[in-house]
Each structure stands twice: as C-alpha cells, then as structure tokens.
Amino acid sequence: xxxxxxxxxxxxxxxxxxxxxxxxxxxxxxxxxxxxxxxxxxxxxxxxxxxxxxxxxxxxxxxxxxxxxxxxxxxxxxxxxxxxxxxxxxxxxxxxxxxxxxxxxxxxxxxxxxxxxxxxxxxxxxxxxxxxxxxxxxxxx
Numbered sequence: 025x026x027x028x029x030x031x032x033x034x035x036x037x038x039x040x041x042x043x044x045x046x047x048x049x050x051x052x053x054x055x056x057x058x059x060x061x062x063x064x065x066x067x068x069x070x071x072x073x074x075x076x077x078x079x080x081x082x083x084x085x086x087x088x089x090x091x092x093x094x095x096x097x098x099x100x101x102x103x104x105x106x107x108x109x110x111x112x113x114x115x116x117x118x119x120x121x122x123x124x125x126x127x128x129x130x131x132x133x134x135x136x137x138x139x140x141x142x143x144x145x146x147x148x149x150x151x152x153x154x155x156x157x158x159x160x161x162x163x164x165x
Contacts, residue, residue, distance in 0.1 A: 050092075
C-alpha cells in the first residue's frame with residue numbers, strides 16, 4: 025500500500041483534477057524514505073519518493089501540484105508500541121496544509137526529517153551511522 029496505493033490514487037485522481045483546472049496531491053512519505061531499516065517499509069517509501077518526483081513533473085502541466093510530506097515518528101496507531109518521541113498529528117497536518125497552500129514541493133514536518141534530508145549528499149554509511157545513533161528499530165511492527 026505504501027507505494028502502489030498512493031500511485032493508484034494519483035492515477036485515478038489526476039484526470040479529474042486536470043479537468044477541473046488542476047489541484048493538489050499530497051503523498052505522505054517518511055524519513056525512512058532516506059534511511060533503510062532493512063525491511064520493505066523503507067523500500068516502498070523510497071519508491072514513493074521517486075514516484076512523487078515523477079508525478080510532480082508529469083502533472084504540473086495540468087496545473088496539479090504534487091507535494092511530498094516527510095515525517096519521523098508520529099503519534100498514530102502504527103507507532104503506538106514504540107517508546108520514542110513522536111510528532112503530534114495535528115501539527116503534521118497543519119504543516120502539510122501550510123505547505124500545500126504555499127505551493128511547496130516538499131514539507132519536512134519535523135527536525136528529524138530536516139536533519140536527514142540535509143545528510144542525503146553524504147555517503148550511505150552516514151545514513152547507517154545516523155540510524156544507529158538515533159535508535160531506529162530494524163523493523164517496524
């Protein structure tokens with residue numbers, strides 16, 4: 025669902041948005057798009073990162089903005105069992121709306137996302153070291 029679901033939604037809504045003069049799509053990604061944790065979650069989020077960039081280029085000609093929302097751990101049912109600092113969902117939603125209204129291509133909703141994004145130009149080993157320092161679990165449950 026992390027990849028194919030979002031791509032299917034974009035594919036279904038793109039013609040509707042175009043026929044109405046454009047609009048916006050918000051793809052919810054994760055800081056784990058950029059940090060592999062050894063399971064399918066990171067791989068699907070990385071694939072959606074790439075698809076989002078492609079959608080942005082393809083749909084712009086129809087007046088549709090495609091924005092990527094990147095978040096670290098956010099207080100949702102998926103993270104309920106993790107004892108880590110978490111983003112407040114209402115804060116993430118507020119930042120997403122602000123970014124959409126501003127026409128932003130990316131919304132980095134927390135310090136962790138901003139730090140990891142800045143580190144992307146470094147070697148892949150840097151990401152592995154970052155994951156170890158920050159205590160990311162090797163698998164999300």
